[in-house]
Amino acid sequence: MAPRSWTWFWHGIRSSPSMDTVAEPLVLAERNAHPEAAVTHPAKRSRAKRLLPLLVGLAALGGTGTWLYGRGKESTDDAFVEGRVASVAPRVSAAVKAVHVVDNQQVSAGDLLVELDDRDYLVRLRSAKADVAAAQASLHAARTQSEVKEAVVASDLSVAKGGVAQAAAVAGSSTAGIDQAAADVEAAEVRANHASVELKRAESLLASGAYTQLEYDSKRAAADETHAQLAQSKARLVAAKTNVQSSQGAIVTAQGRLLAAKSGPEQLENAKAQIELAEARLAQAQAAQEQAELNLSYTKLVAPVAGVVSRRSVEVGQLVSPDRPLFALVTQNDVWVVANYKEDQLGDMREGQSVHVRVDAYPGRSFTGHVESFAAGTGSRFSLLPPDNASGNFTKVVQRVPVLIRLDDATGAPMRPGMSVETTVRTR
Secondary structure (H helix, E strand, O other): OOHHHHHHHHHHHHHOHHHHHHHHHHHHHHHHHOHHHHHHOHHHHHHHHHHHHHHHHHHHHHHHHHHHHHOOEEEEEEEEEEEEEEEEOOOOOEEEEEEOOOOOOEEOOOOEEEEEOOHHHHHHHHHHHHHHHHHHHHHHHHHHHHHHHHHHHHHHHHHHHHHHHHHHHHHHHHHHHHHHHHHHHHHHHHHHHHHHHHHHHHHHHHHHOOOOHHHHHHHHHHHHHHHHHHHHHHHHHHHHHHHHHHHHHHHHHHHHHHHHHHOHHHHHHHHHHHHHHHHHHHHHHHHHHHHHHHHHHOOEEEOOOOEEEEOOOOOOOOEEOOOOOOEEEEEEEEEEEEEEEEHHHOOOOOOOOEEEEEEOOOOOOEEEEEEEEEOOOOOHHHOOOOOOOOOOOOOOOOOEEEEEEEEOOOOOOOOOOOOEEEEEEEOO
16 A cells, blocks of 8 residues: 555544554654655545544444344245146046147136047947946846745755655554564464364365365365465565665655755855855946946046146147146146245244245235245255265255245235245244
């Protein structure tokens, strides 16, 4: 710095008593070295002495005002308007038959946007309806067979029980017939023996002339008759024994039929299982029909919410699939502000605090809002590739935390997602 400038500088700060002791030797030395400067420019030195304290005071006053104005406020320009953007994609694959919207068109919830070719899905629906009809017929047949089986089982059980009783009665009758036949045989044997004795006596009397031939023939006929009755009784005994054996077989047969009839409950359970299987197949066919109906309804794309059509990328004849959105719907009545504050600005921030908002799209106009919520982590933590500070050299970077700010009133100023915003939170 030039010597003359040093003179002005020290003369300007002479107003501070604390500097007089230090400045005076330098000033005297400067005067001795350049006496003409002290004589020639007294007005300039006097003016510098007066202006420098004023400038220092103004700077202090400005700094104090700036500190007071910024005290209790946290601001950032890393903020933007956010809203709900719904991506509209088809639920089925098909060719586009008609497009009923254009870019930036306002639509209401439920409006028809795109129509797809539905012929394939109509065929599938008819096939599903035919499967349902077949399943219903199978279920009706299974129920009918179950009812018939139930009646047959009850009838067979009754018949089998009656057959066993009848076979047992026949067996008892046959046993009694054996006893009677045996008694008849014994009686016939007694009569036959008596007739044989009488015949021998008649032969002796005929030889002695005491009996006539007629009387002898009568005794002989009686003896033959008793032998014939004996043979008949023996035959009846054999027949009775045979009937007993036959009745035993009938009992066994009747018991077998009874056992078969007693398996009727298992047969009924099987019939019920067939009904349940038919009902399950019917439910499966009905579900397939419902799915076919849904797929057919998906060939007409309607607006899920009210909004403005954006990023339209569909044309007639285009083959679309669920993995590719056709356009987006941006809502206009539900927007908010996301401000990314530095982590060292969040110490005094709380939910509900007032926020001053300025939108670049509306210069000269300010909006009010309030802090609604804070993100659960910093923006970098939820990025695609989060930082890993444990690897390599570490460089500290101040992180930012998204803060959701809800506007209190934005009437007459349409907010579109992505607009740049400046926000100031009043922390006190």
